[in-house]
Amino acid sequence: MNAEVLLTAPLLGAIILWVTGSKKPLPVWAAVCVGTLFAGFGLGSELTEHGEPYRILLGGWQAPLGINLVVDGLTVFMVILTSLLGLFVGWYSLAFKHAGSSLFWPLWMGVWTGLNGVFLSGDLFNIYVMLELIALGSIALMVVEGHLKTQVAALRYLLAALVGSLTYLLGVALLYAEYGMLDYLSLGEVVEPGPRSSVAFGLMVSGLLLKTPLFPLHVWLPEAYSTPSPQTGALLSAIVGKASFYVLLRIWFQGCPAVPTPSLGRLLGTLGSVAIIWGSVLALRQRSLKRLVAYSSVAQLGYLFLIFPISASASGQPRWLEFAYTGTVYQLLAHALAKASMFLSAGIAVEAGGTDALSEVRGLAERRPVTVFTLAISGATLMGLPPSGGFTAKWLILKGALGVGQWWWALVLLIGGLLAAAYVFAVLRFAFDQRDEPEAVAEPTRSSEWAALSLALCSILLGLWLQEPMRLLVLGGIGINQ
Amino acid sequence: MILDWLVVVLLVILSLTILLARDLFWVVASFITFGLVLTLAWSSLQAPDLALAEAAIGGGLMTLFLIDSLGFSDPEQTSSAGGFPITKLQGLTALGSMIVAVPLLRAFWAGGAVSPGLGPLVEQKIELSGVEHPVSAVLLNFRFFDTWFEMTVILLAIVALQTLRGRTPRGDSLPSGQSDQVLTWFARLLSPVLILFSVYLLWRGKHAPGGAFQSGVVLGAALSVLALTGYQDFLLRSPVVSRLVVTLGVVGFSGAGLFPLVLGGELAELPSGWAGDTILIVETMAALSTGMSIPYLLVALQVPKDKVQCEERTS
């Protein structure tokens, strides 16, 4: 029942809102949020009951003939994350002064459906369809506001997304040619390294790296995240990019576990490190608040790739893999919550100051103390300050890295944290500056500030709550018990 | 076999033309031809369903959209940008691609026998699916979930296109119906035939190549022809109704998918006795909504052509 709700509630919500052209999305949106949150937690308790990851046979057909849904710890966390984002970003959108287009809601719910589809699906081709659904919806979300700059960024992103998807699909085709299956769990049991599987894997990974994105394929990101509305920037950075990373995790650890070589893992880890440093340095150089936040995303996504080299050396030592894996998932979740919060806060700051220029953030502490507080908290996650979710994540990854003897990642984590602190403090410094001429500014839309704050608080709460989630995540997923 | 080689050589030549031709018109013309040759390829590969779909979409729809976009010209410089002769950087990347081609080709050719795939399994279970044609069985029963969300993609694309139309909710309007007598007469003649053909394709999908999608596209062609020659009322009278029709496909799939839950089954577990009938109903709804979507796409692509540069070029 739960999985079905997760897939159909947002979809039906989108249809109802679009057909009626409704300007009052509140009831439908609230229903979808509540429904999916309950379903997400319900899924979690179902999983705990089962005691191990389980399948849902769609159509009653077993894989490989039919498509199966797969539920494990990671699935549960991702769907709950999506619901939380839907809840708070939606609240922000409803509260925010400038009422956006009524198309925002059906489009976002379409993307939501696709996201839940990716997180639940166990079939490689089905994942392609869901990724396309997400891409189409996200890009449409970007252009609702109608600025030319945003449209250009959107088209660039769309082209990159399409190239990525097609490359991924070619990989799936080659994999199917070799094994005749699309179910990634079943594939995991039979895939061996070989010319076809290695090339197929390479193609799939490349396609997904273009969509996530990972340095140096990230060129479309800064404009794509900074030009649209803050709500869209929040959704894109928090979850849309993570969907392709999620697929990467699945195929790396469960679809083709025997294929990736340690050197490939090292390559991804290195590129991730470059992303962390490069992204943070560029963030420091930005003079626009939203672009700073966007470049910060380039950097923070880099942390996610450290799991690959660590896992390569962790065979036979599941403990370290558990730490690194849990840390990566925490980074995924914490960053999503914090980054979404940051984008929303940036939106509030721009509304207050009238411009996006960083220098205009001056005096924000006086006018929007709640927002500045929110920025500080979400900044804490990005920096990795305890007791935030970001700290827990980076600490776990660090433990994993040190445990397998790859101490150099510790340096990367340290430098990354310092650089993040630098750009967060840059923003806060401006915010606490005195404004020379106190001008009459737009009254804050109070509610929107609380929405942003809630997201930031969630990222902190995540840091405090480790035991139960870790148990759930490690529940037989991602080849830890292999 | 000779035909196969001919098709392959043509395809490669056409793709290179698309890459290297400077003139935009040649690029589009090559692409349209490419689509038509692809139809031959699908036939050679024993995929008549694909040939039907390719002919309808590649030969029909995309042609329409691309040619429509061609008329939207811009400075000579931009239109012939790229292509032959190539810059050094382009030459390097081309060389890079050729190098990359080697492992890719090797992977496909030298990787040992291709797996038998799911063909035998499908053959085993097809009686339980409610249809006789294997591709339809896969699309509408075994991999129902995929098709359900494929319909969702179409729907979301239409919603997405509305974001480009500006804020007027009733901004759905087609270029004013041509008062061209010949065209109107032809439209009146052609549309009923197309509609009949689409119904035939829909019904045929059960036991032979055909089915909801092909049927929907042909229906869409009929509706587009009608809309372009003045019979626009059915589209515009009520935005709510036309939107409702567009969502019918997704609604149908959702209904058929969710209903089994009531009966205690899994999502999309069509009860074997009723599978055939359920599929027919769902397919009809899907065909209708696909059909309605096509004029919608046409409408959405209409961007006001009042830019000065445009007028200068077309005069």
Place this chain on the structure above:
Amino acid sequence: MSSSALFGGTGIIIFLVGLLGTFSLPHLLKKIVCINVMGSGVFLVLAAVGNKDVGATNDPVPQAMILTGIVVAMASSVFALALARQIAHRSGFWLLPEDREKL
């Protein structure tokens, strides 16, 4: 060479040609056409996989995948096309800003 091998190899070549075009051709319409060419390449490979020689049962799953893929790719292309047209209409060029500087 069997039908499958022939068409599969062609699919790969066409995929690469399309990929090259998407990245190197500045005109937006050409880029979109090239993405479609890429898609056709992938579909050819899939169809080649599903095509079995006389005696073995033909595999309908790749064909179903391609049909779905064609629809999905078409939907995305049409949207890309509409977006490109908007950009061309508003900026006067069928070009991304970075390409416009180079010309």
